[in-house]
Amino acid sequence: MMPVSLTARILTVVTWAMLAWALGPPPNLLADGGPTILSLGDDSYVTWSEVESRTGAVVRRELGDSLLAAFSVVVLSNVNYDSLPEAVRDGLADYLARGGSLLVSGGKQSYGSGGYAGTALGDLLPLKPSRDDWLPHPFGPTLILQPDHPILRGVVILTMAFFNELDPGSGAVEIAQYRKGSKAAFAGGGNPGGGEIQGGGRRPMPLIAERSIGSGTILAIAMDMTLTGDWNDRNRFAQNCIEYLLQRSRIEPVKLLKEPAKESVTE
Known part of the structure; x- marks a missing residue:
């Protein structure tokens, strides 16, 4: 018969192994x-399964006990400021300074309509939030300012309507604008810097812009991406954005801690 002390030790090891299997890896660690x-x-x-397959990244939807520095990319999709974890609200400036990447998309719960105006997060963004900036717009043509940008590879953006009305912020580099005007005026170019568009229309409004802060990158999208289901290239565009920010990120992937040395079991 096996000694009681040895039996107890084996049961303890098995119990801990089962618990570790159930809980998965620690919050800040990845198996690979x-x-x-x-x-x-x-x-x-975002079709995350395709992103994970193409990049080897793992997606989490809760911060939990992890530090922001454990994530190569942070994505805020039409999410209200007050619902963000305090560590996200207060830690993004330092996270970006360390080389992290941030993606923000628009909607009724984002930018000024989501409470970003007058906050540290709002001050970081390349698109300036203002109170209640989610406004209805008719479908209008999109002016691509940087057609060779990696996020637009293989993507065609024809018209857009659902977005937050924003202005470029400090350090913003605009990638695309909304310009509601006649096709003739749009083709003629008008004045990309603002003002009236030849043939009628409103001032151009930024749809996509980016900004570098320290070693970090912010990509801001004014559109509510969840309302662009009829856009054929939406999935490709979303994947391009994530892959671009992963490439830009200077956050090193987290490694698993070494397993502690196992004690030898003797009778």
């Missing part, structure tokens, strides 16, 4: 040491 993405809000416009 690949990049992690923190996605908060309504990210239904």
